[in-house]
Amino acid sequence: MLKEVSYIRQIEGEPRRRWFEDEYFDLIVWFDQTGGIQEFELCYDKGKNQRALRWVQPDKYSHFRVDDGENLAGRGKATPILLRYDCFDRERVLLRFEQECTDLEKGLARFVRETISRCPLRKTAQRPRRT
Numbered sequence: 491m492l493k494e495v496s497y498i499r500q501i502e503g504e505p506r507r508r509w510f511e512d513e514y515f516d517l518i519v520w521f522d523q524t525g526g527i528q529e530f531e532l533c534y535d536k537g538k539n540q541r542a543l544r545w546v547q548p549d550k551y552s553h554f555r556v557d558d559g560e561n562l563a564g565r566g567k568a569t570p571i572l573l574r575y576d577c578f579d580r581e582r583v584l585l586r587f588e589q590e591c592t593d594l595e596k597g598l599a600r601f602v603r604e605t606i607s608r609c610p611l612r613k614t615a616q617r618p619r620r621t
Contacts, residue, residue, distance in 0.1 A: 491593045492517060512590055527601055534583055551609050553578045578611035
């Protein structure tokens with residue numbers, strides 16, 4: 491179940507943010523000055539084949555896979571980076587989110603669910619592109 495991280499460092503000059511996590515998801519939500527949701531990033535499949543869905547107001551979506559920097563032969567771990575990845579299994583992510591969001595505030599959970607359900611990205615695989 492997604493639980494809020496109790497202490498999140500707020501970065502001066504950036505919108506206020508809240509962070510929720512469990513073993514499968516990280517959900518980071520940025521709020522405008524009136525408390526409305528301005529942006530969120532939903533990271534999922536943590537520890538396996540991690541990907542991230544990002545939504546920015548008014549309705550801009552992007553999707554990434556996370557290159558964790560672990561697979562460099564003969565070198566130490568590199569900094570993780572996001573690689574653009576348009577393949578998004580909306581139904582699977584939405585179903586899992588619905589199972590894990592029961593402890594979130596109802597309005598926040600509903601907003602994220604509805605936003606995921608409107609995501610225009612499809613399940614078809616395409617080659618990842620560097621961003």
